[in-house]
Every structure is written in structure tokens, then in C-alpha cells.
Amino acid sequence: MTTKSLYERLGGAPAIQAAVDRFYRRMLKDARVARFFEGVDMQRQAEKQRNFLTMVTGGPNHYTGKDMRDGHAHLLKLGLDDSHVDAVIENLGAVLAELGANEADIAEVAALANSVRDDVLSRQSRARR
Amino acid sequence: MSRVQLEVDGIGIEADPGDSVLDACLRAGLAIPHSCRAGACRGCELQSVEDAARAVLACQTPATAGLRLRSGQAQLRRTALRLVRKEWLGDSTLRVVLEPQTRLQWEAGQYLFLSREPGRSRCYSIASPEELELHIAVQPRGHMSAWLAEDARIGDALEMAGPLGHCTHAAAQLDEPLLLAGTGTGLAPLLGVARSAIRAGHCAPIHLLHGSARPSGNYALDLLDSLSGVAVESWCLESHPDPRVRHGDLIARVRQFGSELASMRVYLCGAPALVSQLQRECFLEGVPLSRIHSDPFLPAR
Numbered sequence: 001m002t003t004k005s006l007y008e009r010l011g012g013a014p015a016i017q018a019a020v021d022r023f024y025r026r027m028l029k030d031a032r033v034a035r036f037f038e039g040v041d042m043q044r045q046a047e048k049q050r051n052f053l054t055m056v057t058g059g060p061n062h063y064t065g066k067d068m069r070d071g072h073a074h075l076l077k078l079g080l081d082d083s084h085v086d087a088v089i090e091n092l093g094a095v096l097a098e099l100g101a102n103e104a105d106i107a108e109v110a111a112l113a114n115s116v117r118d119d120v121l122s123r124q125s126r127a128r129r
Numbered sequence: 130m131s132r133v134q135l136e137v138d139g140i141g142i143e144a145d146p147g148d149s150v151l152d153a154c155l156r157a158g159l160a161i162p163h164s165c166r167a168g169a170c171r172g173c174e175l176q177s178v179e180d181a182a183r184a185v186l187a188c189q190t191p192a193t194a195g196l197r198l199r200s201g202q203a204q205l206r207r208t209a210l211r212l213v214r215k216e217w218l219g220d221s222t223l224r225v226v227l228e229p230q231t232r233l234q235w236e237a238g239q240y241l242f243l244s245r246e247p248g249r250s251r252c253y254s255i256a257s258p259e260e261l262e263l264h265i266a267v268q269p270r271g272h273m274s275a276w277l278a279e280d281a282r283i284g285d286a287l288e289m290a291g292p293l294g295h296c297t298h299a300a301a302q303l304d305e306p307l308l309l310a311g312t313g314t315g316l317a318p319l320l321g322v323a324r325s326a327i328r329a330g331h332c333a334p335i336h337l338l339h340g341s342a343r344p345s346g347n348y349a350l351d352l353l354d355s356l357s358g359v360a361v362e363s364w365c366l367e368s369h370p371d372p373r374v375r376h377g378d379l380i381a382r383v384r385q386f387g388s389e390l391a392s393m394r395v396y397l398c399g400a401p402a403l404v405s406q407l408q409r410e411c412f413l414e415g416v417p418l419s420r421i422h423s424d425p426f427l428p429a430r
Contacts, residue, residue, distance in 0.1 A: 021417045028413060042408055046418050051165075067167050 005058030006105045019095055020049045026091045033087050036075050056112040068119035089113050135196040138205040140242050140290050141249045144192035151187035158252045160293050161187055175200050208233050210287045219348025223265040223278050236299050237321025241291035254318035258325045264317035296424040298325035303332050305394045310338040310383055315399025315426055322396050327358045340364040340379030347374045383407055391415030401425035
């Protein structure tokens with residue numbers, strides 16, 4: 001039996017595009033994380049979020065941990081920490097719920113998103129320590 | 130630190146030391162395809178002009194002086210032009226019309242790289258679907274603009290690379306209300322989109338909002354008056370001697386559309402700070418990013 005990825009079940013690339021709009025809008029309206037998006041190129045940011053959402057829903061991606069480290073390094077100086085990663089995962093779950101994902105899917109996506117937490121925060125991976 | 134000059138497809142590009150070739154190209158308006166920015170997807174691969182066999186990944190290569198690269202993109206082919214008309218549209222804005230010497234296809238709202246000598250170019254948007262009309266903000270010592278204003282004669286030869294860009298009416302549905310908003314010569318691509326829309330038989334309302342910080346920036350008022358089928362508004366932060374120009378702020382005006390915005394297709398062109406603020410406002414009001422076309426105009430340095 002083959003199981004379809006959440007990416008496929010949500011409707012592939014067009015659905016991810018719609019999810020990015022919702023996700024990004026939530027982040028900009030979320031006082032906990034909005035300041036990290038000041039002055040960024042929105043189209044470029046949306047493209048990064050599209051890659052991220054594709055990755056965490058199991059779609060085709062060329063995710064590298066280096067991207068996540070490089071992409072967030074400058075935000076560490078602005079105080080980026082675990083609480084902000086939590087906020088991102090919470091917003092991600094809320095968007096997926098809006099789009100009809102079930103609880104098991106959302107938990108799985110949260111686990112995948114959690115797996116890049118150390119890269120985002122430029123920490124040594126716990127598994128390797 | 131001093132800026133470095135490199136060349137892609139014969140177009141001179143200025144970069145800050147430390148920029149990647151990709152960042153320098155994108156900032157100059159050269160749309161090099163790219164995706165991962167990590168050297169993995171090879172989407173941004175360019176070739177060295179000196180050694181065609183040498184591949185250069187634009188995202189991984191620092192911009193260095195004298196670097197000469199080729200993208201192989203067909204859109205960047207060069208076309209010879211002739212100046213056929215020039216006229217002032219305001220105190221410091223010139224309209225020029227150029228005639229391609231070979232067949233050229235474009236969409237109004239796209240931009241091109243105009244040059245009068247090899248290796249130096251300036252970026253302008255196309256204001257009309259019918260002729261190659263550009264609006265030039267004339268700078269006192271501008272390499273291109275002052276030359277066009279003072280020295281260029283009808284019949285003079287120029288060259289262009291392009292056209293590029295997606296700030297065009299092509300993506301729009303005919304029944305989508307359009308909001309075209311911008312400052313300075315950002316009016317040129319907006320006018321291009323409005324004219325294309327009219328020509329295509331656009332049947333939903335078209336709002337064209339042009340703003341300026343100073344009265345001298347509200348150019349082309351007569352031309353805008355003559356545009357039928359478009360709701361035109363000119364705005365200035367200072368009071369303006371011409372009664373057609375309203376006193377106020379473009380961002381406040383766009384906010385007045387409120388929830389109406391969510392159903393609109395939005396085009397934003399001009400000063401980068403304003404473009405990015407309007408982009409954010411429109412997005413938060415519910416416009417999907419895929420329906421926001423923005424073209425921030427960076428000053429030539």
C-alpha cells in the first residue's frame with residue numbers, strides 16, 4: 001500500500017501556494033514574530049516559505065540545513081529563540097487545520113518542523129552531541 | 130568600500146563587495162532564474178565569457194570587478210534602437226519614444242536596459258503597448274538622462290537589452306478590478322498596464338493612483354487627463370498649484386479601499402520604501418501575493 005504525502009493530499013504546489021499566503025499573513029499579524037519580517041523582500045520570503053512548507057508536508061524539495069542556518073543567522077542577533085520557533089509551528093498547525101489537515105498530519109508536520117529547530121537557532125544538533 | 134563593476138550578457142552591473150553575483154543581478158533587475166541559493170539546484174548557472182566551458186553558480190560566486198558572464202537567456206538579446214521623439218512631461222521628466230530597428234516583442238510594463246555605449250546601461254519601464262515609450266527622470270549629471278535631455282537628437286542610435294519583467298496586464302483577468310499605484314516614473318509601467326488593459330477590453334474598474342512627495346513629481350497631468358476608462362488620481366504630500374492634484378498620502382488613500390482590495394489585482398511601482406509598504410498593506414488586507422505585482426525602482430548609483 002502506498003500512502004500519499006500530506007503535500008499530495010492537500011493538492012500539491014497550488015495548495016502550498018495558498019497555504020503560504022495564509023501562513024505569511026498570520027506571521028505578519030502575530031506580534032510575537034512580526035518584527036523578524038520587517039524590511040524583507042516579500043516575494044523572496046514567500047518563496048522561502050513555499051520551500052519550507054513543501055519540505056514539512058513531504059513534497060519535493062532540496063532542503064539543506066545550511067539554508068536554514070544561513071537564513072536565520074542574522075535574526076539571532078535580534079533575539080530569535082525557541083519561543084519564536086514555537087510560534088511558527090503553532091501558526092503552521094493553524095493554517096493546516098484551516099486547509100483541512102487532520103490532527104495526525106499536523107502532529108507529523110510539527111515533528112518535521114521541529115527537526116530543523118537546531119539549524120534555525122544555529123545550535124549543535126542534539127542527535128550528534 | 131568602493132563598488133565593483135561586472136558584466137552579464139554585456140549589461141554593466143554594479144555590486145557591493147561581498148554581494149553574490151546573483152544578488153547583484155537581481156538588484157539590477159536582471160531576473161536570473163534561481164531557487165535554492167545554496168549551490169544545489171544549479172538554477173542560477175551562468176557561463177564565463179572567456180571560457181564557455183566554465184560554469185559559474187551565481188548564488189555561490191562573489192561579485193568581483195571585471196567578471197564577464199553570459200546567461201544565454203533569449204530575453205536578454207540586444208536590439209538596436211533609434212530615438213524618434215522626445216518631449217518634456219513635467220519640470221524634470223522626459224518622455225522618449227524609441228524605434229526598434231529589428232522586430233521586437235514586448236508587454237507594456239516590462240523593463241529594458243538602455244545603453245548608448247557598451248558596458249553602461251540604465252533600466253527603464255515601457256509605458257505603452259503601441260510604441261517603445263519610456264519616462265526618464267532627468268538627473269543633472271545623469272549618464273543617460275542628462276544626455277537624453279540635452280544632447281540626444283532625433284535619429285540617434287541606442288541599444289537595449291530585454292525586455293524583462295512581469296509587471297504587465299498579461300496575467301490579469303478582464304473582470305478583475307485593478308489598482309495601479311506608484312510614485313515618480315513608476316507611473317510609466319502603471320500607465321503601460323492601464324493602456325494594455327483598455328486595449329484588451331478590460332471590463333472591471335481600473336484605478337490609477339500616482340503620488341509624489343513634491344509638486345515637481347506630479348508630471349504628465351494632461352496625459353493622465355486624456356486617459357479614458359481609467360479612474361486617475363494624482364496625490365502630493367505638499368499642496369500643489371494644479372487643482373487636479375489632491376493633497377495627501379498615497380498609503381492613506383490605498384487604505385481607504387479597505388476590504389475591496391481583497392478582490393483586486395495590484396500593481397505597485399516606484400520608490401522602494403513605498404512599494405514595500407503598499408505591498409504589505411495590500412497583502413494583509415487579503416490580496417494574495419500572486420496578485421501583487423511590484424517593481425521597486427532603485428536609483429542608479
